[in-house]
Amino acid sequence: MGLTATPKETKDVSNNHYFGDSVYTYSLKQGIDDGFLAPYKVVRIDIDRDLQGWRPAKGQVDKHGQLIEDRIYNQKDFDRSLVLEKRTELVARKITEFLKATDPYAKTIVFCEDIDHAERMRQALVNLNPERVKENRQFVMRITGDEK
Secondary structure, X not given: OOOOOOOOXXXXXXXXXXXXXXXXXXXXXXXXXXXXXXXXXXOOOOOHHHHHOEOOOOOOEOOOOOEOOOXXXXXXXXXXXXXXXXXXXXXHHHHHHHHHHOOOOOOOOOXXXXXXXXXXXXXXXXXXXXXXXXXXOOOOXXXXXXXX
């Protein structure tokens, strides 16, 4: 039996290929309309690197001294094959600014690429919100598949 809230469909992995066609589907909209799921609001902020891509300077190395391949990197690369620490900090700053302008205690989910990205983002948000973290250490929580 397969149950998922986020069906996986890539060239290498497919829930439908593994389990077959769905027998029953309960949509997000139906779950919200029925009162089982909270309505949500997506806040999208496009960053220059996301829109224009990023290319390393000739001969540029990463923080480990490894040469960065000379090509244009884009959103598909960020936090997968390339980590731009300043981008993580900028995203955390934009999230913090938005919450300070609205409701800093509003429940907020930040979707990250993987466990390492989630930890980098958690730390960046903690760094930008020390007073709130001091009030409540759970102000910023990383919740990933490897958590107990």
